[in-house]
Amino acid sequence: MLKSFTVNDIGELKQLEQKLYESMGKTLSQISSEITSNSSQALFSKMKFGGIGYDPLNSKRELNIIEQINQSFTYLASFYALEVLFTEYxxxxxxxxxxxxxxxxxxxxxxxxxxxxxxxxxxxxxxxxxxxxxxxxxxxxxxxxxxxxxxxxxxxxxxxxxxxxxxxxxxxxxxxxx
Known part of the structure; x- marks a missing residue:
């Protein structure tokens, strides 16, 4: 999914960050419930191939947790960079x-x-x-x-x-x- 959009101000940026943290929270809840009902192999398989994790900006769209982690931190870095740019430029x-x-x-x-x-x-x-x-x-x-x-x-x-x-x-x- 291509994600390209305009961010006009810090308020919009904070809304994006909130979406990202909502997806992280939903994944954490998912891990908490899965951890007690799966073997380590089954849990790791779900983490790698799907069944645990969500799109960082759309907590309704499933995504494997490995991709969620990678995307989440790249997006966070982009959001933090935008904070610098909104402040300095x-x-x-x-x-x-x-x-x-x-x-x-x-x-x-x-x-x-x-x-x-x-x-x-x-x-x-x-x-x-x-x-x-x-x-x-x-x-x-x-x-x-x-x-x-x-x-x-x-x-x-x-x-x-x-x-x-x-x-x-x-x-x-x-x-x-x-």
Missing amino acids: TELAPFRLNLGTAPGSDIESECGGLAAEVFAAVAPTSNQKLKKDIIKVLETNANLKFVFFMCPNFELGRQPKLEREGVMIWALKGANKI
């Missing part, structure tokens, strides 16, 4: 959020002046994600170019030591501090 709002496999940069300003890539990982160097996202954002025509990441053990804020070729790099709320 208010004049460029509204922003287009392109989640998952939607085309375009992960976040774009509707006026075209900003492009950002966003990811959540164990480390910025995992799978050369930071390097690949810098290259991707450099290929845009935007004046302001960002890569935002959510990884454990990074303090929130700009990471000048990781920046190159005019791409601003930001660490988001640490994965260990949610």
